[in-house]
Amino acid sequence: MASNLWTANTPQKFWLCNPDPPAEIWNLAIQNAIPILGFPAEIKNIEDVLEYTLGEARFGKNRYKIGFFRSIYYLLKPYLPRSMIIRMRQKYNFLLNGKSAMGWPIESHYVKFQWELLRQVLLLSEKEEIAFRRFWPEGKRYAFVLTHDIESAKGQRLVPVLADMEEALGFRSMFNFVPEVYPIDWGLVHDLRERGFEIGVHGLKHDSKMFDTYDRFTQRSVRINQYLHEFQAHGFRAPLMIRNPDWMQLLDLEYDLSFFDTDPYEPMPGGVMSIWPFTTGRFIELPYTLPQDCTLYEVMRETSPKIWFDKIEFIEKYHGMALVNVHPDYSGEGQVKEIYRTFLGAMRARTGYWHALPQEVVSWWKNRSNCETHAVDQPLMMACASLEENNTSILISNRESIVIKME
Secondary structure (H helix, E strand, O other), X not given: OOOOOOOOOOHHHHHOEEOOOOXXXXXXXXXXXXXXXXXXXXXXXXXXXXXXXXXXXXXXXXXXXXXXXXXXXXXXXXXXXXXXXXXXXXXXHHHHOOOOOOOOOOOOHHHHHHXXXXXXXXXXXXXXXXXXXXXXXXXXXXXXXXXXXXXXXXXXXXXXXXXXHHHHOOOOOXXXXXXXXOOOXXXXXXXXXXXXXXXXEOOOOOOOOOOOOHHHHHHHHHHHHXXXXXXXXXXXXXXXXXXXXXXXXXXOOOEEOOOEOOEOOOOOOEOOOOOOOEEEOOEEEOOEXXXXXXXXXXXXXXXXXXXXXXXXXXXXXXXXXXXXXXXXXXXXXXXXXXXXXXXXXXXXXXOOEEEOOHHHHHXXXXXXXXXXXXXXXXXXXXXXXXXXXXXXXXXXXXXXXEEEEOO
């Protein structure tokens, strides 16, 4: 890797404590917290931790390459019947069961590492409490973000179904178009934007070839940048979640959505382990943290949104971001549409979250990171160490008390 693109995501910049403890306290806290990650002994400093987690380095130097058999499958996929694709994915799920290197749908190691870090800072500072910058506006417990990738002309025709459903329930979302697969319905694009939805770009062509070689990527990146400007888009998601963060620095992005906290079912499996936004070089990454709709419906054969809500409970507990990717191509009709409607209806009845578009999350996260510690528009929250549960909890308090225990 040419460089560590994740050095801006230090614990100091994640927690934004006020006052900020001395560097030696942070360094010792990092050393004390690293074992909770379960990484090899050579991972000894925060730069290694960030590259191993956010940079996915634990999956090896070829982590951003697709294996031979997966490459063949995705070359053939456009010519296979949908029923055969579903059966193949279900078979893969059966073979994968219990063999993933990460937890799914919940991967908690990096999350608990951050909490243990702050607990260590409190203990090492011999303080009972410390103030830190709240994660989300208005004291909300977590962020809730809806995104959609439109893979085909059929998916584009079904976009109004999802947009109308969301609008009726008080939600807005992001729709990502593939510029060179189907004729873009610019009337639809303008209508969505007028109604408060966000528009993004989903690659150039919906295939697995974008990252085959650096030359191919650089050629496509020029056209992608042109489409980003034409769509007035600030965000991007790569087709099939195939990714290379070093190469993606060529894209004129404010933020990206091509990564995930954990997902063993993607063409390029892995995960950044983070349920919060983070900086990757010149852009902000918003990882999806809820399983994709096609994974739940087709691979796992789920008939309800239960797995989504199980994950949301975890995300709320740790003040994260619940970001989901739902495809109009699959969820715009039939039973899966009703599952999505049930999910949205249940979310509308919940409280405590900040519903936002990706662009709003990015703006907030940048403001959170850049504002001075005394800024009045960024109220502080409090944390204090607890010696209960074998020294494995800290207490976060704002208007109410929230105890987060790391079992």
